[in-house]
Amino acid sequence: MPKYLFEASYTLDGVKGVQSAGGSSRRDAVARVAESAGGRLESFYFAFGDRDAYVTCDLPDNESATAVALTVNAAGGATVKTIVLLTPDEVDAAAKRSVDYRPPGT
Numbered sequence: 001m002p003k004y005l006f007e008a009s010y011t012l013d014g015v016k017g018v019q020s021a022g023g024s025s026r027r028d029a030v031a032r033v034a035e036s037a038g039g040r041l042e043s044f045y046f047a048f049g050d051r052d053a054y055v056t057c058d059l060p061d062n063e064s065a066t067a068v069a070l071t072v073n074a075a076g077g078a079t080v081k082t083i084v085l086l087t088p089d090e091v092d093a094a095a096k097r098s099v100d101y102r103p104p105g106t
Contacts, residue, residue: 001039001058004065005083006072008053014077015052030055033071037064052078056085 010018018026023046031041039059046053059065062084069082086094 001060002062002065003042003085003087004057004059005085006053006055006057006069007051007081007083008055008072008078009050009080010052010078011076017077026053030057033068034059037068039064051081 027041027044030044034041034057037059039057042056042058044053044055057065057068059068065082065084069080072078072080
């Protein structure tokens with residue numbers, strides 16, 4: 001199953017929600033979202049810095065990941081950036097593929 005990294009930044013309301021319900025409650029809510037999209041939560045970490053949380057999920061496909069991101073963003077408690085993660089084997093397979101490409105200026 002494809003793996004996705006969601007980088008989350010909480011809004012003021014989102015921070016208040018985490019403050020009142022706690023971090024494990026937020027992790028459990030995210031696990032339910034992943035399951036409702038046909039996947040599973042792999043990891044959930046809060047962080048300091050530009051992002052407030054880093055979440056990895058196994059989801060069936062890009063459409064499922066998009067549905068999760070759209071739903072979270074529309075809810076208003078956080079904004080998420082979605083990154084498709086690749087395994088080393090997938091990169092090996094991609095490196096063996098031949099594609100027709102012409103660099104600019106040639």
